[in-house]
Ligand code: FES
């Protein structure tokens with residue numbers, strides 16, 4: 001019979017392969033009552049774009065729950081269990097009123113907090129005023145509606161990331177659907193080696209030629225989650241790129257079109273995105289595309305960012321099948337790992353260190369919560385911006401003669417940069433940039 005590493009153990013052994021491998025439910029099952037679902041429910045999660053919510057209710061699926069999102073004529077948004085508490089009719093067919101959402105079948109009226117306000121089919125009933133339909137609190141910010149679906153007495157502060165409050169930043173919301181499990185979408189962000197192959201050598205240059213250079217790599221825990229540290233030699237420069245996961249399911253990404261040629265320090269990000277599960281086999285990627293004059297200046301297209309679209313290649317299933325086959329991008333690579341990637345069938349190698357680390361750290365968080373200990377979520381402060389770690393820095397640093405010595409140099413630059421980024425957390429952006437500059441200065445001086 002087969003094993004995982006050798007799979008079938010012999011040539012032309014397809015018949016011998018096993019078909020009984022299951023998904024890693026601890027990390028991939030998100031429904032109510034599952035350990036991972038409980039963990040994800042402890043954080044604010046994006047529901048939909050504000051623009052999606054017009055005068056009609058919107059059916060949404062989140063964490064395996066069928067819900068309905070609506071905005072009253074008074075302007076307040078609500079998120080309710082989709083099926084009416086009377087006899088189960090979907091409230092997506094409900095009527096929005098000044099105060100709430102009225103079921104189309106017999107007219108029960110619900111407030112945004114779930115309060116049953118009227119039962120017109122049952123005059124004199126005392127249910128109204130005492131009964132609450134399941135509801136979740138919402139928060140609307142920068143064009144996205146977020147919900148908290150965890151225990152009502154443990155609502156966390158809403159995270160304000162430094163990268164989302166920096167001046168001169170135009171945040172354009174977007175929402176993409178991936179027909180697969182959330183974890184594999186998030187894992188992609190800690191698999192920087194795919195940028196070399198998928199995005200450059202295999203599909204042609206999708207971002208910049210510099211992405212095709214194999215980096216030296218490191219992976220490190222941060223106070224918010226983890227990040228990968230990429231050190232690339234590109235011509236006479238060293239390009240230091242960090243890409244983070246903020247627990248539980250957020251990613252920030254640096255410049256999309258970084259060429260690695262112009263000197264810069266602590267250039268921040270192009271994307272903030274939540275990989276928010278719809279259910280075990282569907283994921284909404286919801287977040288903001290960042291437009292400013294510091295990152296990818298003039299290279300983005302805000303008109304191509306929004307519901308079901310984003311302004312760079314290979315992120316949706318909107319292309320023809322032939323094009324997807326000829327020039328695959330992230331969507332094809334990620335969604336085709338199966339509806340839920342089966343970890344038992346993988347053969348992880350050295351380049352998957354970040355993926356393995358992300359799984360290990362998430363499992364630790366999920367188990368801590370399950371076992372009644374406090375999980376160690378990001379220490380979001382109640383107010384003020386949270387220092388994050390994604391950035392690009394490019395330094396003119398001449399190459400050392402021998403390849404191995406140059407790789408040593410790259411690793412030293414990466415270690416110094418990573419340490420500086422971690423140590424400067426909590427300080428103002430200008431100071432963090434100055435400290436990073438100082439930390440790397442001697443590499444530029446030593447020729
Ligand atoms: S099913 Fe909704 S009011 Fe009767």
Ligand SMILES: [Fe+2]
Nearest residue numbers: 194195199330
């Ligand atoms: Fe990618």
